[in-house]
Amino acid sequence: MSLAERADHLTPPLPDWSAYEPTDADIDDLVALLRRHEKEARGWPGADSEMVEAEVAGRGADTRNHLMVRDPEGVARGWVSCHDRARGRVLVGVTVDPNLPDDLADPVAAWCFERAEELATVIGVDRGLERTQMDSGAFADDDRQPRWLTAAGFRHVRDWWQMTRPVAPEEATSLPEPREGVTVRLVARDGGGRLPDEQDLRDVHMVLEASFADHFNSYRETFEEFLHRLRADPGHRWDHWWLAEVDGQPAGAxxxxAVTGRTTRDGQEQPDGSYVEYIGVHSRARGRGVAKSLLYAVIADAAERGRNRVGLEVDADSPTGADGLYRSLGWETVYTTQSWHRDLALPAG
Known part of the structure; x- marks a missing residue:
């Protein structure tokens, strides 16, 4: 039975409420719901229609399943999102309207996590697995999400610092050059200049896989999964991929x-920014200043484009002390998020 067919037979979480698979017509209401949640749980909203549309109907929608909940007046009150991230990994998002009092929010949250378990089970069985990991999250300052996650069988496993650094216009040309023997360049383009060179992309993937192999909760993602997932991001740009080489060999990536302008904590509008999705250095090249040179490259690029910031995420418990490098280059923590995991045993296919 397809998701749409299952959704037609869903019993909603409360009498006279409705639950179904969202379409393009629901995007504005999902954006409003997510922004209400972000403002309450983090302090300011950041979601926009481009971001939500990419999840629900964009290039990467084929790896995602969604359900939404509306109250009797038609107001969007809940959203379940399950992303088949890679073999053995399902990213779970559950958003419940912060305007709901606990006596209504609690059963809606419980219903959403039950549906997420069902969807994750279908994904895992379809992949022929015996177990899969449900990977969800929360803002550290959220009072209710951790309670719901705990009730759904998840455990809090990690904190992540969300950091940002201001960018000055003069940094387009004033930052230090890489050390001797180190080069940093954008991934090459093919003969027509439109598509990136496949070998460069494979080198980026190889370097990142190798550099994260000993990190928390590391798992292998195929080259095809890696490309498909990153291209699905609405901010994806091929001219935002850098490859570092040391003595002519791929060493860092x-x-x-691109991040669209957002409303800040104090209600001010910001221009566009850049965000570092991944940065990694191969073990054979550590100690050569590769990470710093890659960061200088993205800062200079942001300055040249007229952007005012570069954001990134760092493991609060990272054994590499990466946060020390970021702080030394001007990054500061803006807020903290949490990872919550649940290991799900799957029935035989």
Whole structure:
């Protein structure tokens, strides 16, 4: 039975409410719901229609399943999102309207996590697995999400610092050059100049896989999964992929995305920014200043484009002390998010 067919037979979480698979017509209401949640849980909203549309109907929608909940007046009150991230990994998003009092929010949240378990089970069985990991999250300052996650069988496993650094216009040309023997360049383009060179992309993937192999919760993602997922991001740009080489060999990589302007904590509008999705350095090249050179490259690029910031995420418990490098280059923590995991045993296919 397809998701749409299952959704037609869903019993909603509360009497006279409705639950179904969202379409393009629901995007504005999902954006409004997510922004209400972000403002309450983090302090300011950041979601926009481009971001939500990419998840629900964009290039990467084929790896995602969604359900939404509306109250009797038609107001969007809940959203379940399950992303088949890679073999053995399902990213779970559950958003419940912060305007709902606990006596209504609690059963809606419980219903959403039950549906997420069902969807994750279908994904895992379809992949022929015996177990899969449900990977969800929360803002550290959220009072209710951790309670719902705990009730759904998840455990809090990690904190992540969301950091940002201001960018000055003069940094387009004033930052230090890489050390001797180190080069940093954008991934090459094919003969027509439109598509990136496949070998460069494979080198980026190889370097990132190798550099994260000993990191928390590391798992292998195929080259095809890696490309498909990153291209699905609405901020994806091929000219935001950098490859570092040491003595002519691939040694580091950085993948960034464009971030549209957002409303800040104090209600001010910001221009566009850049965000570092991935940065990694191969073990054979550590100690050569590769990471710093890659960061200088994305800062200079942001300055040249007239952007005012570069954001990134760092593991609060990282054994590499990466946060020390970021702080030394001007990054500061803006807020903290949490990872919550649940290991799900699957029935035989």
């Amino acid at each position: 950085l993948v960034a995305v």
